[in-house]
Amino acid sequence: MQRNPLPRLLRERAPAKINLTLHILGRREDGWHRLESFVAFSRTGDLLSFVEDQPLALSIEGPTAPAAGNIADNLVLRAARHFAESFPGAKLGAFHLVKRLPVAAGIGGGSSDAAAALRLLARANGVSLDDERLIAAARKTGADVPVCLAARARMMRGLGEELGPLLKLPPLIGLIVNPGAPLETRHVFARMNIPPGGSTAFGGHPELSSGMHVEDLVGALGKGRNDMESAACRLAPIIGDVLAVLSAAPGCRLARMSGSGATCFALFKDCKSAARAKKAILRAHPGWWVKSCVLN
Numbered sequence: 288m289q290r291n292p293l294p295r296l297l298r299e300r301a302p303a304k305i306n307l308t309l310h311i312l313g314r315r316e317d318g319w320h321r322l323e324s325f326v327a328f329s330r331t332g333d334l335l336s337f338v339e340d341q342p343l344a345l346s347i348e349g350p351t352a353p354a355a356g357n358i359a360d361n362l363v364l365r366a367a368r369h370f371a372e373s374f375p376g377a378k379l380g381a382f383h384l385v386k387r388l389p390v391a392a393g394i395g396g397g398s399s400d401a402a403a404a405l406r407l408l409a410r411a412n413g414v415s416l417d418d419e420r421l422i423a424a425a426r427k428t429g430a431d432v433p434v435c436l437a438a439r440a441r442m443m444r445g446l447g448e449e450l451g452p453l454l455k456l457p458p459l460i461g462l463i464v465n466p467g468a469p470l471e472t473r474h475v476f477a478r479m480n481i482p483p484g485g486s487t488a489f490g491g492h493p494e495l496s497s498g499m500h501v502e503d504l505v506g507a508l509g510k511g512r513n514d515m516e517s518a519a520c521r522l523a524p525i526i527g528d529v530l531a532v533l534s535a536a537p538g539c540r541l542a543r544m545s546g547s548g549a550t551c552f553a554l555f556k557d558c559k560s561a562a563r564a565k566k567a568i569l570r571a572h573p574g575w576w577v578k579s580c581v582l583n
């Protein structure tokens with residue numbers, strides 16, 4: 288008699304997303320904001336595992352699990368439901384999430400978890416990551432989910448659905464710092480107060496390409512901005528403190544907020560100065576979440 292093989296256990300990392308630039312171009316009549324952002328990823332992140340061929344389920348553990356809200360509303364399950372709509376009859380399964388990233392932090396933890404769920408479901412069902420139905424499920428789950436599917440540096444435009452080619456970056460050595468002030472994305476957009484149909488008068492995005500020398504890349508990034516920074520600082524003034532501490536650290540070349548905040552990143556000239564800054568920041572601000580990273 289032929290026996291069913293044991294269900295497989297599959298694992299995916301859900302890395303933190305960093306908006307190295309975030310230009311808000313305007314607001315559509317339906318209220319959504321048009322943007323242009325250069326996005327990269329850090330290895331720091333959550334971990335999602337999956338046992339295939341089980342009823343759809345999710346369990347969560349980890350230091351930031353309580354902040355992630357109701358399990359039924361979790362973006363992992365939302366992504367899985369959109370996958371099931373796109374692929375009727377597909378194998379589902381039981382997910383387990385180890386949640387480490389700060390929540391409502393501008394680093395797309397929930398979006399990255401959702402994208403990791405879609406990658407796991409794609410692997411279990413032999414679906415390609417380029418499949419339009421998978422990309423549609425990502426879009427329906429959230430604006431940042433499509434860019435988190437490949438989780439590699441690239442430009443994103445529109446609401447996040449227009450993705451540029453994957454870019455090969457020189458090593459960008461940095462720190463990411465969250466001061467523990469959660470900020471909901473929609474509140475920060477609302478605070479920007481752009482009328483529906485309105486455009487912003489800010490300047491264009493710097494040109495970025497694969498294979499740029501690190502000095503040129505950091506120089507180009509320095510000409511960019513995060514247009515959500517001032518609205519986020521008004522809601523959570525501690526962001527100004529984080530940016531001041533990072534900018535003053537010896538060896539810091541660029542300090543900026545990621546996404547709608549409150550997490551900020553800094554790029555350093557080398558690993559040594561980043562490590563020194565990490566130590567000093569943790570000593571002065573033991574409650575802050577501080578991680579070393581190499582962005583790609």
Ligand SMILES: C[C@@](CO)(OP(=O)(O)O)[C@H](O)COP(=O)(O)OP(=O)(O)OC[C@H]1O[C@@H](n2ccc(N)nc2=O)[C@H](O)[C@@H]1O
Pocket residue numbers: 306309318319320321322324392393394395396398428429430431432445446447472473476545546547548
């Ligand atoms: C701002 C960004 C930049 O990468 O990141 P985060 O700060 O959230 O990490 C993203 O655009 C966020 O993407 P994501 O977090 O997936 O947003 P969603 O859940 O789809 O939308 C949350 C809410 O933000 C507003 N929203 C979002 C994206 C956008 N382009 N325009 C908007 O106005 C909408 O009010 C929406 O209801």
Ligand SMILES: Nc1ncnc2c1ncn2[C@@H]1O[C@H](COP(=O)(O)OP(=O)(O)O)[C@@H](O)[C@H]1O
Pocket residue numbers: 354355356360361362363389390391392393394395396397398400401470472546547548
């Ligand atoms: N897996 C998840 N991880 C984090 N937050 C989640 C998750 N699923 C749903 N959420 C909800 O999504 C919202 C945004 O969380 P998150 O993705 O961490 O924000 P951000 O993109 O600003 O870093 C939170 O209010 C949280 O309750």
